[in-house]
Amino acid sequence: MEEVPDSQPPASAHSIKDLQQSLQVPSLDHGLSKEEAAKRLKANGPNSIESHPTPKWLIFLRQFNNLIIYILIIAAILTTVIGDVTDTSVIVLVIIINAIIGYYQESNASDSLEKIKKMLAPEATVYRDGERLDIPSANLVVGDIVFLEAGDNVPADLRLVDIDNLTIQEAVLTGEANSVIKTTATLPADTPLADQSNIAFASTAVAGGSGIGIVFATGHHTEFGKISQAVSDVRKGRSPMMREIDGIGKGISYAIIAAAILLFIFGLVIGKYSLPVLALAIVTMVVGSMPEGLPATTSVILAMGVSNMAKKQHVIVKTLPAAETLGSVDVICTDKTGTLTKNEMTITTIVTPQATYDVSGTGYAPTGDFSMAGKLIDPAEHADLSALLTAGFEANDTELHQEDGRYVINGEPTDGSFLTAYYKAFKQEPANTERDLMPFDS
Numbered sequence: 164m165e166e167v168p169d170s171q172p173p174a175s176a177h178s179i180k181d182l183q184q185s186l187q188v189p190s191l192d193h194g195l196s197k198e199e200a201a202k203r204l205k206a207n208g209p210n211s212i213e214s215h216p217t218p219k220w221l222i223f224l225r226q227f228n229n230l231i232i233y234i235l236i237i238a239a240i241l242t243t244v245i246g247d248v249t250d251t252s253v254i255v256l257v258i259i260i261n262a263i264i265g266y267y268q269e270s271n272a273s274d275s276l277e278k279i280k281k282m283l284a285p286e287a288t289v290y291r292d293g294e295r296l297d298i299p300s301a302n303l304v305v306g307d308i309v310f311l312e313a314g315d316n317v318p319a320d321l322r323l324v325d326i327d328n329l330t331i332q333e334a335v336l337t338g339e340a341n342s343v344i345k346t347t348a349t350l351p352a353d354t355p356l357a358d359q360s361n362i363a364f365a366s367t368a369v370a371g372g373s374g375i376g377i378v379f380a381t382g383h384h385t386e387f388g389k390i391s392q393a394v395s396d397v398r399k400g401r402s403p404m405m406r407e408i409d410g411i412g413k414g415i416s417y418a419i420i421a422a423a424i425l426l427f428i429f430g431l432v433i434g435k436y437s438l439p440v441l442a443l444a445i446v447t448m449v450v451g452s453m454p455e456g457l458p459a460t461t462s463v464i465l466a467m468g469v470s471n472m473a474k475k476q477h478v479i480v481k482t483l484p485a486a487e488t489l490g491s492v493d494v495i496c497t498d499k500t501g502t503l504t505k506n507e508m509t510i511t512t513i514v515t516p517q518a519t520y521d522v523s524g525t526g527y528a529p530t531g532d533f534s535m536a537g538k539l540i541d542p543a544e545h546a547d548l549s550a551l552l553t554a555g556f557e558a559n560d561t562e563l564h565q566e567d568g569r570y571v572i573n574g575e576p577t578d579g580s581f582l583t584a585y586y587k588a589f590k591q592e593p594a595n596t597e598r599d600l601m602p603f604d605s
Contacts, residue, residue, distance in 0.1 A: 174322045174379040175359040176352040182322050182377060186306040191324055191375070194290030194308040203304035210303040210319055210381035212391045226262035229405070234412055238450050245446050264466050287318035307378040311369050314573055320385045321363040321376025323347050328372035333357075334506035335366055336386060340576055342370040356386065370574060371560075403491045408461065419452045508576040510584040515547040522587065527563060527570040527579055529586030542588035553593050555581030560600060 174182060179191075188195065195203075227236075235254050242251040287300045288310040295310065300318035303309070309321055317331065323345055330342040337357040346360045363369075363376050365385040382388050423445050430441040468486045507527060513520040520540070524531025533542050542548050561574025563582040572579035 172352040173354075173359070174320070175350045175354055175362050177322065178349045179322070179324045179347065179377075182379065183324075186377060186379065188306045188308070188377060191308055191377075192290065193293045195304070195306050197291050200291055200302075200304050200307065203306065204302060207304060208382065209301040211301045212382060212388050223262060223266045226265040227258070229408065229412075232258060232261065234416055241446050242450050245443055245450075247447075247450070250450060264463070288312075288315075303378055303381055305378050305381060309376050309378060310373070311363060311376065312373040313369050313371050315369045317363045317365055317367050317369065319365050319378045320380035322379050323361050323363055323374050323376045326372065326374040329369070329374035330371045331363055332368040332370045332506070333364060334576075335368075336364050340506060340508065342575060345372075345374060403488060404461075415452070419449055422452075423449050506576055508580040510580045513548065513551060513584075515551060517547045518545070520545075520548055522584060524583075524587060527572055527583050529563075529570070529583050531587045533588060549588070552581075552585045552588050556585040556593065557595060557597075 177185070183191065226232075235258055239251050239254040239258070242248075242254065285300060286297050287303050287307075288295060288297055289303065290296075290308040290310070303319050307319075308324075309318065311317065311321075311329065323329070324347060326345050326347055329345040331345055332342050333339055339357065343360060345363065348361060350359060350361055363374065364387065365380075366387045380386075380388075383392055426448065427441065427445050430436050430444070431438075436444070465486050472486065507525075509522075509525050509527075511522050513522065518535055520542075521534045522531055523534070533540050533548070535545075542552065559578045559581055561572050561578035561582060563570060563572050563579060563586070565571075570583070572582070
């Protein structure tokens, strides 16, 4: 059974019954049989996003794909022919250093496809033959009935068929910071992606409640898979700086060759030098005219820029020329999305009727100070601030905990920011007794 084709109305526009029939799902309670699931897995392949990382040796060889480098290699050959070991050594050293700098930066840059692949859920809870099973998400097939609960990552694109206060965090796909309340109602065919409330998209996270959905797209056919494919299909072009350097290389090459030919002809005409001496002089002139310092200088300057961006702005640059390319951009038209941002919220300013307070620190780590008018304060000494922080802590069902050395939350980013702010001010929970918890409901 194949995914719902893009040419047909989206799954959000299908009724549950129609989608169940088109995907040949006998029963929502029973799910697919294990035999049928195995057939579909064999026919359509695993629910995974395949990536083809560039081999390290190819990344290294790619550093030599530069006209100036070609010229320097020719110069190294010529200096070897005339026996100038010193110049040959310098030129070869420049070529190698340039390649190492470029290779180091490119090989250490984060690979977009690998990151997207890691965001897929490792396991999924499905109903097969009437049993509820945990299986690797790669073994999911179209037509599977998947159970979701708080804390799960959605393993594939699902049309929701049953929900219980289900909310899903879709920031990685749409950039929406707040969790989306899900429904099972059929939607119009022209409903935008971000408004398809009856769909649970692959790699989004269940913030609360539970639900059941039918898998209608897996792997590259999911919305996240389409992003992966789009990244793979990006056409690679030469950066403005590399085109400029290539132009300089061509200009220098043509000028040097033209000058060498004219000097050789002139030397033959005047007849003062023997042919071997004249040839050696011309080769020496050609080698001496090569700008062997240009590639190394360019690489060092770009590497310094990339290093500063990484340390000060936390920006990862995949290739060195990309740093210069960014400087050549006049206008960037973009929209904030969760695939680019961390979807972390931090309270930095608190305003009460009594005063305005500033809070330092970023992310969910409970480390930071409170200040008022530029002076550090103790939050416990300010009743208005203490009351607000305590209220934000108590009216909260999000959890803050450490995972792999960093603080993460399970719940809403807004609630997480309140928890972090409270723990920055106070090291222990308030001595209150919880009577009841009434979830927010519009």
